[in-house]
Amino acid sequence: MLFQLYATDFAFVVTFYSSGPVSLEEVIAQVPEIRISQVQLPPEAGSEDGRPRADAAPKENSAIRSFLLARGNSAVADRGFQWLMVLCALTIFGIVVLIAAELVVRSKLAWGQFGLDFFYKAFIDTYTNKPMYWDPVNGHFSALPFLYGTLVSSFLALLMAVPLAIGVAVFLTEMCPRWLRAPLAFVTELLAAIPSVIYGLWAVFVLVPLMREYVNPYLIKMLGWTGFFSDDNPTGLGFLTAGVILAIMILPIVSSLTREVMTAVPHSQREAVLALGATRWEMIRMGVLRNARIGIVGAVILGLGRALGETMAVTMVIGNSLDIDRSLLSNGNTMASAIANQFAEAASDLHLSALMELGLALFIVTIIVNALAQLLVWAVTRGVPSSAH
Amino acid sequence: MRALTDGAATGLAVLATVLVVAPLVAVFVYLVYRGASSLSLDFFTQAPKPVGESGGGMANAIVGSGILLGVGSLIGIPVGIAGGIFLAEFGRGTKLANAVRFTADVLNGVPSIVMGIAIYSLIVVPQGHFSAFSGGVALGIMMIPTVCRTTEEMLLMVPNAVREAALALGVPNWRSVLSITVKTASPGIITGCMLAFARVAGETAPLIFTAFGNAFWSENLNEPIAALPLQIYVYAISPYDEWHRLAWAGALVLIILIVLAVSLVRYVTSRGVMKGAS
Numbered sequence: 001m002l003f004q005l006y007a008t009d010f011a012f013v014v015t016f017y018s019s020g021p022v023s024l025e026e027v028i029a030q031v032p033e034i035r036i037s038q039v040q041l042p043p044e045a046g047s048e049d050g051r052p053r054a055d056a057a058p059k060e061n062s063a064i065r066s067f068l069l070a071r072g073n074s075a076v077a078d079r080g081f082q083w084l085m086v087l088c089a090l091t092i093f094g095i096v097v098l099i100a101a102e103l104v105v106r107s108k109l110a111w112g113q114f115g116l117d118f119f120y121k122a123f124i125d126t127y128t129n130k131p132m133y134w135d136p137v138n139g140h141f142s143a144l145p146f147l148y149g150t151l152v153s154s155f156l157a158l159l160m161a162v163p164l165a166i167g168v169a170v171f172l173t174e175m176c177p178r179w180l181r182a183p184l185a186f187v188t189e190l191l192a193a194i195p196s197v198i199y200g201l202w203a204v205f206v207l208v209p210l211m212r213e214y215v216n217p218y219l220i221k222m223l224g225w226t227g228f229f230s231d232d233n234p235t236g237l238g239f240l241t242a243g244v245i246l247a248i249m250i251l252p253i254v255s256s257l258t259r260e261v262m263t264a265v266p267h268s269q270r271e272a273v274l275a276l277g278a279t280r281w282e283m284i285r286m287g288v289l290r291n292a293r294i295g296i297v298g299a300v301i302l303g304l305g306r307a308l309g310e311t312m313a314v315t316m317v318i319g320n321s322l323d324i325d326r327s328l329l330s331n332g333n334t335m336a337s338a339i340a341n342q343f344a345e346a347a348s349d350l351h352l353s354a355l356m357e358l359g360l361a362l363f364i365v366t367i368i369v370n371a372l373a374q375l376l377v378w379a380v381t382r383g384v385p386s387s388a389h
Numbered sequence: 390m391r392a393l394t395d396g397a398a399t400g401l402a403v404l405a406t407v408l409v410v411a412p413l414v415a416v417f418v419y420l421v422y423r424g425a426s427s428l429s430l431d432f433f434t435q436a437p438k439p440v441g442e443s444g445g446g447m448a449n450a451i452v453g454s455g456i457l458l459g460v461g462s463l464i465g466i467p468v469g470i471a472g473g474i475f476l477a478e479f480g481r482g483t484k485l486a487n488a489v490r491f492t493a494d495v496l497n498g499v500p501s502i503v504m505g506i507a508i509y510s511l512i513v514v515p516q517g518h519f520s521a522f523s524g525g526v527a528l529g530i531m532m533i534p535t536v537c538r539t540t541e542e543m544l545l546m547v548p549n550a551v552r553e554a555a556l557a558l559g560v561p562n563w564r565s566v567l568s569i570t571v572k573t574a575s576p577g578i579i580t581g582c583m584l585a586f587a588r589v590a591g592e593t594a595p596l597i598f599t600a601f602g603n604a605f606w607s608e609n610l611n612e613p614i615a616a617l618p619l620q621i622y623v624y625a626i627s628p629y630d631e632w633h634r635l636a637w638a639g640a641l642v643l644i645i646l647i648v649l650a651v652s653l654v655r656y657v658t659s660r661g662v663m664k665g666a667s
Contacts, residue, residue, distance in 0.1 A: 041484070074564075078563050079492075085471050088467070088472050089475040091468055092472050092489055096492045096496055098494055099499065099507040106510050166402070167405025171402040171454075184406065187410055188409065191409070194647070195618055195643065196591065196645060197593040280395055282394075306632060309499075311500065312593045320573075340502055344597065356506060359503045363500070363503050367499075374494060
């Protein structure tokens with residue numbers, strides 16, 4: 001505090017030396033978090049997404065250009081062309097509105113019948129006194145088991161995928177030798193390109209037997225006492241299997257976005273932390289992950305959006321039951337898999353309408369989740385040209 | 390101690406990478422192992438045989454996938470490119486452009502099964518029957534956002550001087566957009582189209598209630614049609630070994646097509662075709 005220096009970064013170093021030995025972490029904790037957007041050049045006029053572009057178009061047409069555009073001989077054709085393009089852009093808008101409207105209209109019947117009860121209430125079966133959730137025969141529908149299944153399988157997937165994805169991103173951006181970087185990035189990209197149904201096929205013939213023979217018995221033996229791993233389902237299907245295959249499927253998207261966010265952290269941050277004597281891991285933790293955390297949360301949420309709507313692979317391995325069971329090894333059902341399984345055989349209008357309402361709920365939830373994720377990723381990477389592709 | 394932590398963290402990151410690469414290798418090796426042993430010429434030339442008879446192939450599904458993707462591309466690519474042109478050339482910074490960009494992102498995030506039931510109630514119900522056409526529409530709509538956003542990004546890379554030079558020569562604006570701007574950006578736009586194509590080629594969920602699948606040969610747009618991913622799904626959950634064999638072969642063919650497309654895209658982009666334009 002004795003010295004007054006102009007550059008703030010130096011001030012901290014000075015404080016560090018003037019106040020005796022302190023740990024590196026304390027020093028770093030004092031460094032104000034540098035928002036990546038602050039150290040970027042201000043976006044130039046005309047590049048509305050904030051990308052620095054040397055010769056970007058100005059928002060207003062120049063006088064010469066306006067003159068050229070207004071000269072009569074092609075004005076009609078130009079106007080027509082522009083309207084055609086606007087029309088196509090509006091088509092995109094129209095499609096989304098149409099989908100939403102169609103789902104709302106078709107789910108009206110179920111909404112009128114059950115209202116909000118659809119999402120949280122169970123019906124008591126008068127004969128057995130047990131809760132019934134989804135009973136097409138008697139016309140009772142409650143989405144509760146599907147909501148539960150969607151949440152549980154997605155949460156399990158995130159639990160497995162997120163640490164791995166961050167690990168991969170850290171390895172690829174900070175540790176990987178240069179020659180290995182491109183092939184590994186290509187491999188994770190390929191992982192994203194494999195269709196859902198092929199993951200499902202693989203899961204049915206490889207993962208399910210694996211879970212049935214080795215993983216599930218082990219979990220039951222070790223963790224059976226918690227009540228989450230009961231041994232009443234010998235098929236190898238269930239929430240956990242669905243969670244594993246979902247984790248494999250969302251890994252590429254989460255890790256590639258995390259990588260993008262981490263490469264957006266300026267190099268001066270890394271160098272500053274290293275200059276203070278940090279090891280590589282400390283540099284990654286304090287210099288990179290701390291600055292990129294908002295974007296990483298965004299990447300995770302985007303992965304969640306994928307997991308929520310994933311259909312085919314989950315349908316093939318989750319077991320399709322209509323009850324809620326606490327055990328993670330028991331059969332379940334997600335919103336998407338319920339639609340895929342029952343839609344073709346829905347006999348009554350009410351059943352069809354209830355499935356449509358499930359679809360509408362899924363639609364709304366994924367919109368919210370995706371918008372949130374994009375906002376977060378954008379908050380970190382804005383002003384940085386995307387170079388991680 | 391700190392060095393130890395550092396070493397542990399490095400080890401964990403390497404472990405994570407290995408754990409991520411492992412499933413891919415596992416899927417691939419198993420796919421090639423099971424698929425290659427069941428691929429034969431019959432697979433590409435014959436329609437499926439009834440249960441119990443051996444042999445048969447998926448020729449109808451391959452043709453069906455081709456037809457569905459063709460219809461999808463006819464719908465998705467023009468609309469997507471036009472939307473991209475609007476975003477990059479006409480709507481820069483306007484509210485409408487932002488709204489369109491947001492809806493394209495929303496459309497990108499719509500779960501494919503929801504797309505399936507929406508198209509079912511929009512086209513299949515009024516028509517009264519499942520049809521190849523409705524499946525193609527579903528795939529086409531799913532292609533739009535990818536094509537639109539890549540087109541926009543590629544067009545934004547074209548320097549403004551190129552546009553002004555064209556206008557100064559007296560070229561009408563629409564000609565300048567189509568034959569100068571879009572043409573300069575065309576490698577990137579084609580890349581985007583191929584990515585969208587590869588993504589949609591493996592989609593199953595939107596086809597279950599639209600194209601529906603068909604065990605026989607069909608080229609009629611107004612009838613249910615078979616598709617490769619759909620057939621794989623049906624065969625995978627069936628109890629017959631013969632069908633499992635066909636499912637693996639189909640999966641191998643599908644993945645080879647997709648990997649080819651993705652590698653091609655990567656090769657084109659890594660050569661930096663766009664660098665000349667920016």
